[in-house]
Amino acid sequence: MFTVADQDSAVAFYTEVLGWEVRMDVNWGEGETAGRWVEVAPAGSTARLALNPPMGGEPGGGSIGIEVADLAAEKARLQAAGLVAANEMPAGGPVPAMFSINDPDGNWIWVVQAD
Template sequence: MTISKIAVAMFSVADQDAAVAYYTGTLGWEVRSDVSFGEGDQAGRWVEVAPPGSDARLALNPPMNGEPGGGAIGVETPDVDATRAVLEAAGATLGEPMGGDGTVPRMFSVTDPDGNWIWVVQER
């Protein structure tokens, strides 16, 4: 089997509407998909968000078994410090910058309201 790229990462969230509001309002991402599927007890909603201009997509799904949160993804940026400043001004919950010592790229984390982590990593 050959896999050419990751199609979409998935986070479990307690409330899809609240998660969409956070990712679009606080982080400045855009909605790429928001569709209903299935019927009756099996009805669901598929929601994807993404950083503008990115091929990466993040599906925001209700928890399947248990509590939301606990997921992690990484996204790259050409300027970690500028991105951090924008997210800090928007009120995002940020971890301290780390790395950048030549062995590990400079990065920091963003924690969403459901406890999922986005690692913002300096492009190499």
């Protein structure tokens, strides 16, 4: 689960910039107890990422890893979308090559070369 300042903006980032899919988007409750549950995921993934307002404190600070078949191609695609690849790590021993990007709320997304 990632905490985000604005669920609509977060959904737009994950779907329009990253190309992920909305898997669930439901409202629940009424009045002061009302809320919204939103889940997104990379196409074909069985894992889901919930995007929720913070329950006190600031949004951001989460971390998730996703595997891609072609790390260099994914890096080029994300950079073309205006994202900055950081923390690049080459493969070494049992650790695969990877880099990170941040969503607009400061959550970390680690992009990892699949075996």
